[in-house]
Amino acid sequence: MRIDIISIFPDFFEPLKLSLIGKAQEKNLVEINIHDLRDFTHDKHKTVDDAPYGGGPGMVMSPTPWGDAIDSILNTTEQATLIIPTPSGEAFIQKTANQLTTEEHLIFACGRYEGIDARVAQHYINSEKIKEVKEISLGNYVLNGGEVASIAIIEAVTRLIPGVLGNEESAIDDSFAPGEMEDRTEGPIFTRPPVWRDLEVPEILLSGDHKKIADWRKSQQSSATPKSS
Ligand code: JF5
Numbered sequence: 001m002r003i004d005i006i007s008i009f010p011d012f013f014e015p016l017k018l019s020l021i022g023k024a025q026e027k028n029l030v031e032i033n034i035h036d037l038r039d040f041t042h043d044k045h046k047t048v049d050d051a052p053y054g055g056g057p058g059m060v061m062s063p064t065p066w067g068d069a070i071d072s073i074l075n076t077t078e079q080a081t082l083i084i085p086t087p088s089g090e091a092f093i094q095k096t097a098n099q100l101t102t103e104e105h106l107i108f109a110c111g112r113y114e115g116i117d118a119r120v121a122q123h124y125i126n127s128e129k130i131k132e133v134k135e136i137s138l139g140n141y142v143l144n145g146g147e148v149a150s151i152a153i154i155e156a157v158t159r160l161i162p163g164v165l166g167n168e169e170s171a172i173d174d175s176f177a178p179g180e181m182e183d184r185t186e187g188p189i190f191t192r193p194p195v196w197r198d199l200e201v202p203e204i205l206l207s208g209d210h211k212k213i214a215d216w217r218k219s220q221q222s223s224a225t226p227k228s229s
Helices: 010-017 019-026 063-074 094-100 119-125 147-158 210-220
Strands: 002-007 031-036 080-091 105-109 130-137
Touching: 002 010, 002 063, 002 147, 010 019, 010 031, 010 147, 019 031, 019 147, 031 063, 063 080, 063 105, 063 119, 080 094, 080 119, 080 147, 094 147, 105 147, 119 130, 130 147
Parallel strands: 002 031, 002 105, 080 105, 080 130
Antiparallel strands: none
């Protein structure tokens, strides 16, 4: 899979060099390219924002550098899916990750301020080079920009690529995994020591009775919706 990320904070993506995603790149399972939106500006101050038409607080990201940045990537590919993280997008769930993991090329557009001029999404919906424009929300809260949301999406999607996880078994019984675990989360897990600060590991897990253990674990699963506080 190829991933291109456009942001005014390319340094935000340094963590993608670490751990499993870093290894996945070394193994050529994933190629990640980071682009600085300001490289696609043409004025001395590298301006990427402007006041909102109609007035109001905050600034809007100008469509001009966004168009040039996205076009420069599209010139090097057959087709790609454009992902724009925004609180007004469609909810990102495990099913979304399962769908995106089979894509050949993802482009992440990380907005800041009040967001990206709406014509950028409109324009690329009608582009031959764009398979789909996906405006994606991680949840009903506001972040300072699309960067953190993009990293979360990239992590959820790339860990499903065969060979990225060390143990191919581990993604199968994950919370929300297709089949048995769809819309369910795993229950509590334990390791040694058997007693820690007066707290005991459930006896059944030490019993060696694999059928009983499987039934107990099933009883400990929960329905998918995160509990609100
Ligand atoms: C962003 C305008 C993008 O805040 C988010 C976000 C929340 N859930 N999912 C994404 O993205 C950054 C903020 C404001 C556009």
